[in-house]
Amino acid sequence: FIVGFLLVFTGALLRFACYTSLGSLHTYEVTLRPSHSLITSGLYAYARHPSYTAVGMSILGVLMLHFSEGGWNRTCGMKEVPAALYVVLGVFMGVSLKNRAGVEDEMLRGEFGERWEEWRRVVRWKFVPWVC
Numbered sequence: 001f002i003v004g005f006l007l008v009f010t011g012a013l014l015r016f017a018c019y020t021s022l023g024s025l026h027t028y029e030v031t032l033r034p035s036h037s038l039i040t041s042g043l044y045a046y047a048r049h050p051s052y053t054a055v056g057m058s059i060l061g062v063l064m065l066h067f068s069e070g071g072w073n074r075t076c077g078m079k080e081v082p083a084a085l086y087v088v089l090g091v092f093m094g095v096s097l098k099n100r101a102g103v104e105d106e107m108l109r110g111e112f113g114e115r116w117e118e119w120r121r122v123v124r125w126k127f128v129p130w131v132c
Contacts, residue, residue: 001068001069001071003061008061008065014053014054015054017043018042019051020042021044025037030104030107038116047125048101048105049127056093059093067086101126
């Protein structure tokens with residue numbers, strides 16, 4: 001339960017740091033603003049999609065909060081059926097974020113060309129530095 005809480009809390013802090021780095025460029029849609037610039041500082045100096053990593057951490061944390069000892073689902077005796085639904089949701093979100101990252105990469109590559117390619121060579125990891 002505590003690990004789940006820490007994942008949600010850390011995910012929220014990382015997401016806030018991403019919003020701060022992006023400033024007015026942050027949108028919930030994959031889009032380019034008229035005066036868009038390539039952000040390569042902050043968490044974006046370590047991973048190309050740290051905000052998506054933060055979402056993944058939060059989803060995993062919520063699953064742990066709900067299904068760990070002392071969690072809501074276990075305490076209420078609802079551990080079997082809802083667990084499958086949460087796992088399906090978690091897998092769907094993971095696949096969606098991975099696909100969204102690919103769309104975003106292509107859009108940024110098209111807009112910034114060689115500058116994006118250089119950033120990709122320096123920041124090789126999409127989600128987690130030194131892992132993936």
